[in-house]
Amino acid sequence: MRLGDLTPAEARSRLREGLALATGPFVFRIQSRLPQVAVNLHRLYPDFPLAGGPFADFHVRVDRVPGPRRWFKPQAQFWLEAVTPFKPLPADQAYAMLEWGMNWCIAGHAHHYLMLHAAVLERAGRALILPGDPGAGKSTLTAALMLDGWRLLSDEITLIDRDDGRLHGLARPVSLKNASIEVIRAHAPAAVFGDVARDTHKGTVSHLKPTPDSVARTGEPAQPAWIVFPRWKRDAPARLTPHPKAAAFLHLASHAFNYSLLGALGFTLTARLMDAVSCWDFEYGHLPEALTVFRELAGA
Amino acid sequence: MRCPLLLTVLREPARMTRLDLAAWDRLLPQAHAAGLLARLAVLADGLGLTADLPAPVKPHLTAARTLAERQHRAVLWEAHKLDAALASLGVPVLLLKGAAYVLGDLPPARGRLFSDIDILVPKAALGAVEAQLMLNGWHATNHSDYDQRYYREWMHELPPMTHLRRGSHLDVHHNLLPETARLQTRPDRVIAASTPLAGHRCLRLPCLEDLVLHSATHLFHEGEWGHGLRDLADLDALLRLGMQRPSWWAGLLARAHALNLAHPLALALRYAHRLLATPVSADVLTELGCNAGRQPLADAVVRGHKDEPPHAPSPPRRPLPWPVFSTRLPWLWRDALFLRGFSAAHADCALPGTALATFLLYVRAHALRMPLRLLLPHLLYKAVQGKATTGP
Secondary structure, eight states, rough: OBGSSSSSSHHHHHHHHHHEETTTEEEEEEOOOOOOHHHHHHHOOSSSEEEEEEEEOOOEEEEEEEEETTTSOOOEEEETTTTSSOOOGGGGGHHHHHHHHHHHHHHOTTEEEEEEEEEEEETTTTEEEOOOOOTHHHHHHHHHEEEEEEEESSSEEEEEEETTOOOOOOOOOOEEHHHHHHHHHHTTTTOOOOOOEEETTEEEEEEEEEOHHHHHHTSOOHHHEEEEEEEETOOOOEEEOOOOOHHHHHHHHHSSSSTTTTHHEEEEEEHHHHHHHHEEEEEESOOHHHHHHHHHHHHH | OOOOHHHHHHHOOGGGGGOHHHHHHHHHHHHHHOOOOHHHHHHHHTTOOOOSSTTTTTHHOOOOHHHHHHHHHHHHHHHHHHHHHHHGGOEEEEEEHHHHHTTOOOOOGTTTOSSSSEEEOOOHHHHHHHHHHHHHHTEEEEOOOOHHHIIIIIISSSSSSEEETEEEEEESSSSOOOTOSOOOOOHHHHHTTTEEEEEEEEEOOOOHHHHHHHHHHHHHOOOOOOTTHHHHHHHHHHHHHHTTTHHHHHHHHHHHHHHHHHHHHHHHHHHHHHHHOOOHHHHHHHHTOSSSSOOHHHHHHHHSSSOOOOOOOOOOOOOSSSSGGOOOOOOOHHHHHHHHHHHOOOTOOOOHHHHHHHHHHHHHHHHHSOHHHHHHHHHHHHHHOOOOTOOO
16 A cells, blocks of 8 residues: 555544655654645655554654644654654744654664765666765756656665665655755656745755656665766756766765764775776756766666 | 563563564664663574564664674774873773773673763872873863863763764763762772773773672662663673672672672662562672662661771761652662663653653752752752753
């Protein structure tokens, strides 16, 4: 059974008790009484399976902060069991907070993977890893590639299997910020977005629904093939140039969620990854042109 | 206490293979909250059970094991850096708690998580040690004049230090208990009985008895009970190691009296025996007054050991200002309090009244640390600062 098989009212009532959503290797049991959370989950996760069994990897909750603040500038809080990793946020950011909280659960606990801070997509069995500094246009490019037929594994966390070095997908919604929301809306008018949260610590944020193909195939690990460091520059022609592997290694290691935590294994897995991929810098100014470059890359 | 699951598998790890997924769905969060998930992983590995556990459970144990291994590497490196920084002073530097278990390769180290390193140095060397640490990159984290005074005048440690580059936390103790605590002990005897740590120049390990006594003292003097069960599991592992030695219990009791720490030892043995089924003989429990309804424990503590009189500067035990914490109250009442403390790690385990009990234990910890004339102004100050629950 998938979340989309429930009516919005059913989804809302299931969320009160705890709704177990399977996102790739992780089952989240999500609890919330907030209509905003139910509406956004139902809109963005309809293709995700509901986990039937009694087990969940993470038991999370997003709700109003109790007390007098319920009426005056209400706030939302995120819980993993009894742990609250964040300060409360304005209640209209509750859904974004759930997404950040779910990322935090994975990044802070799933040390059975090497976790890099990078987006991953796959085409014809080969995976593209997009690390990127904030503002480099990583999320915009990830969203556009997914809408162009690439399978989304993750927009934020690259999960590397410690046994075989393959990449595991989550296929959760792509978090878009500020101007990139309008860029993707203009680029793909049919794309489905969640509510827009304004004035968050990341600016304006909205989540983009993953393609059904990405969700249906979360169970298929992908072989890494390319690491591309994107950089958006106004009106720049799309251009791939080689990126030194040693520099790419250092960048990935220093931006990973748990590289040093894994010790020698972190080094071994990253080194094995570097052996399996080609590394590129990618500058672009216009999405259609960028997509052509990546189609050619995948076809080559 | 209801943490039936977590306590059950700590007592009898082989039961892990018989748990269904619904049970694991509760056990993993309980163990994680108590800081014992990696311990479960190591217990399962030790008994060769891991392969038989349900597939969704294994990744959690792998992740917890990975984190514990990382922390152990970090502790070994930190100890190496401490040894290098302090060796030139020529003073003994004792590792305490987690760092001692790891460097001494003692049973509680297996799968243990920790957040800081604790060392004990002679009080006379404190200034030199602090200066040398600062030259080597450690710096104090509490900058307010009030906090500095709180630690330096009243506590048994320097304000917590953090390394500038590595971000590691270090607590430098000169005593096992605060200067102002109603119970006073003899850190000089702990230092005298310590042994050098192979491969290091100034680092030393307390003897096993003293590790037990310090862990018990720490557990029953702290106001934070989130790690209570983890600390009790440490004690269980230390005691099971000790009891393989000849005349362990007699030696432990004598040492407890010599250090004036029979009271925390009595509490530790009672609850380790009760919650984790640590095999403590009835004679030992009786000797310490752990079995009686109303018990002569306070006398035992003041009396000291006949071979080694209580130390000279030991002030008489200040009576606790709150009758609810009196050691003369029946065990029924004290069990009600402490069992709730041990159940505080996770909501699944919480007994009715746990919130009140943890508050009372927090007050108790402060009452043990300092007399009312210091404590009331301190709590008032912290409340005004809005740090009453997070500060020292």
